[in-house]
Amino acid sequence: MSTDNTTSKPLAANEGMKITSRHLRGNIAADLADTSTGNISEESNQLSKFHGLYMQDDRDLRNPLKKEGKEKAFAFMLRVRLPGGKATAKQWIVLDKLADEIASPSLRLTTRQTFQFHGVLKGNVKKLVKGMHQALLDSIAACGDVNRNVMAPPNPERDPVQQEVYGHAVAWSEFALPKTRAYHEIYLDEELVAGGEPENEPMYGDTYLPRKFKTGFAIPPSNDVDVFSQDLGFIAIAQNGKLLGYNVTVGGGLGMSHGNAETFPRLADVLGFIPADKVNAIGEAVLTTQRDYGDRTNRKHARLKYTIQDRGIEWFRGEVEKRSGITFEPAHPYEFTTIEDPHGWHECADGNWFYGLHILSGRIKDVAGWPMKSALREIAEIHVGDFRLTPSQNLTISGVSAAKKTEIDAILEKHGLSNENNRSSLRLNALSCVALPTCGLALAESERDLPSILGKFEAVLDEAGLREDAISLRITGCPNGCARPYLAEIGFVGKAPGKYALYLGAKYNGTRLNRLYSPSITIDGAVTELTPIIKRFAKERANGEGFGDFCDREILPADATFHSVGTPRPAA
Numbered sequence: 001m002s003t004d005n006t007t008s009k010p011l012a013a014n015e016g017m018k019i020t021s022r023h024l025r026g027n028i029a030a031d032l033a034d035t036s037t038g039n040i041s042e043e044s045n046q047l048s049k050f051h052g053l054y055m056q057d058d059r060d061l062r063n064p065l066k067k068e069g070k071e072k073a074f075a076f077m078l079r080v081r082l083p084g085g086k087a088t089a090k091q092w093i094v095l096d097k098l099a100d101e102i103a104s105p106s107l108r109l110t111t112r113q114t115f116q117f118h119g120v121l122k123g124n125v126k127k128l129v130k131g132m133h134q135a136l137l138d139s140i141a142a143c144g145d146v147n148r149n150v151m152a153p154p155n156p157e158r159d160p161v162q163q164e165v166y167g168h169a170v171a172w173s174e175f176a177l178p179k180t181r182a183y184h185e186i187y188l189d190e191e192l193v194a195g196g197e198p199e200n201e202p203m204y205g206d207t208y209l210p211r212k213f214k215t216g217f218a219i220p221p222s223n224d225v226d227v228f229s230q231d232l233g234f235i236a237i238a239q240n241g242k243l244l245g246y247n248v249t250v251g252g253g254l255g256m257s258h259g260n261a262e263t264f265p266r267l268a269d270v271l272g273f274i275p276a277d278k279v280n281a282i283g284e285a286v287l288t289t290q291r292d293y294g295d296r297t298n299r300k301h302a303r304l305k306y307t308i309q310d311r312g313i314e315w316f317r318g319e320v321e322k323r324s325g326i327t328f329e330p331a332h333p334y335e336f337t338t339i340e341d342p343h344g345w346h347e348c349a350d351g352n353w354f355y356g357l358h359i360l361s362g363r364i365k366d367v368a369g370w371p372m373k374s375a376l377r378e379i380a381e382i383h384v385g386d387f388r389l390t391p392s393q394n395l396t397i398s399g400v401s402a403a404k405k406t407e408i409d410a411i412l413e414k415h416g417l418s419n420e421n422n423r424s425s426l427r428l429n430a431l432s433c434v435a436l437p438t439c440g441l442a443l444a445e446s447e448r449d450l451p452s453i454l455g456k457f458e459a460v461l462d463e464a465g466l467r468e469d470a471i472s473l474r475i476t477g478c479p480n481g482c483a484r485p486y487l488a489e490i491g492f493v494g495k496a497p498g499k500y501a502l503y504l505g506a507k508y509n510g511t512r513l514n515r516l517y518s519p520s521i522t523i524d525g526a527v528t529e530l531t532p533i534i535k536r537f538a539k540e541r542a543n544g545e546g547f548g549d550f551c552d553r554e555i556l557p558a559d560a561t562f563h564s565v566g567t568p569r570p571a572a
Helices: 013-019 028-033 042-051 059-067 089-102 122-134 160-175 182-188 276-293 304-311 313-324 372-382 402-414 425-429 447-464 523-540 547-555
Strands: 053-057 074-079 086-088 107-109 115-120 215-218 232-239 242-250 269-275 344-347 353-357 386-389 395-400 473-476 490-496 499-504 515-521
Touching (some): 013 042, 028 122, 042 182, 053 059, 089 122, 089 372, 115 122, 160 215, 232 276, 269 276, 269 313, 276 304, 395 402, 425 447, 447 473, 447 523, 490 515, 499 547, 515 547
Parallel strands (some): 215 232
Antiparallel strands (some): 074 115, 232 242, 242 269, 344 353, 386 395
C-alpha cells in the first residue's frame, strides 16, 4: 500500500480507531449488551456504521427528556444492503413485519435505492439483523468507509441489456464487500475460529478507505441514478440490443459544509470506455487508488472527488490503468434525457409487467385515507415477482403476470392508492432526506415539510400552466446532500430552523450542478422570489428548454457558486 498521502499532519481520529478495531469489531458487542443505557460509545457508533447502523435520537424529545433528567431517546437507524434495489415478495413481508415489531414502524425507501429502519432500540438490533438474515438480507457495508449500496436501473426485466447491467452491479457489490467476519460474530453470534488463518482485507487493508465510496450504474437515456454524483459510475453503452461496455466516471460527490470553501459538490469526470467484462478490475483499481492516495488527515477532504481535484484526472487515469492493466478507450457517445421513474403499468420483454408507484419521500406507512403499508403488504402476499426500489425513493412491483395485474389494481383501488401517480410533475420528481427529528446532522426540516412546500409551488405552477412540466425540486436538512439537492433545478439545503440556502439552475438530466441563488431564505420567501421567475419561464423559455436551463441562462450571474466546480459531462 502506498504511503504517498502521508504528511506531517496527524491522521484523522477515525484512522487510528479503524486500525485498532480488529477489523471493525471494536467494543460493539459489549456496548450492545450494556443495558444501563440506550446509547453506545462514540467509537462503537463510528464502527457500527460499517455494519449499516447509525445511532440517533429523537430530537423532538430532547428538551422534555432533559428537563426530566433523562437521557436522550436513543435508537438506531439500520440501512439494508440491496444492490440494484431488488427485494423478493417474501423479503418484503419479512421487512414489513420486522418494522412493525421492532422499528418505527414505517419503512423508508432511500435515495441510495434501499430500505432504512428507524427507531430500533439497542436491545432489538440483533433481533432485527437475525430476522433479515433469515430472509437472506444484510446491512454489511451499507454505511462506513467502504463501497456502499450499489445503485442500478431498477427494472432489469425490461430487456437483456438491463438484465446484464443489473448482474454487473450485483457482482461488483459482492466483490467489493469487506471480508471481515465482524458483522456475523457481533449480530449473528458466529463463533470466532480459533487457530485459523489471520484475517485480512486484501482490497481495503486494515484502515479501509479514507471516506465513503459510492457506485452507480446508468443506462441512457435515463440518468435515474444520478451517475455523475457517484464516486464511481458505469454508463452502459449498448448497440442493437447488445451491451458493448461502459463509459467509466469517477470523482462525483455532493457533500459540503456551509461556510467552508474547501468543501464543494463535484460532478464526476469520464475516464473512458471499457469492455463489459472489466467492471470489477477497473472498480478495484479505482477503489485501491483512492485507498492509497485519499486524504486520511482531514475527513472533510477525504472523498475521491478531492483526490482527483488535487491530482488531476490524467494522473488518476494513468494510475487506474497501471493497477488494472487495462487501457481506456475513448468514451462512446451517449445521451441522458430524463431522471424520472416510469409510473403505472409497463410491459417487459419477458411478457410480464411492472407497476411504478410514486411514494413521496419513500416513506411507507399507514395514515388515515392512505394505508400505503397495508396495501403493499397485501400485494406482497399474492405477488410472485419482485419489488424494485428506485433511486428516486419510489417503488416498482415487478414480474407481474397479466392475470395478476387485475388483482393488484384492485388492491390499490381498495386502499385509495390508484391515483398516487396522478400528481404534478414537480411532485413526481421531488426528493427529500429524512432530516428531523432523527438525523443528528439536520439543521432544518426536510421530509416532514416537503408536502406543504410542494403544495405552495404547485399553486404557482398551476397558475403558470406548468403542472405537467418536469421540474426537479429537492430538499435536505443539511449540506451533506443525501437527496442530491445540488443536482436539482430547485434545491433547498438546510442552514437553520426554517432557513435554507436556495440553489437554482441544474440541468434536469443530472449533467450540470446548480448554483447559489440565495444564501439564506425561508420557504415562503423562496416562493415569493421564484414566482415571477416561474412565470417568466412559462412565457420566455426557448423550445425544449428546461427550468434549470432557463435559470442558468437568464437568472444566475456567471460567477455564482459552483459554476466552475467539477466537470459536467453532457452527451458526447
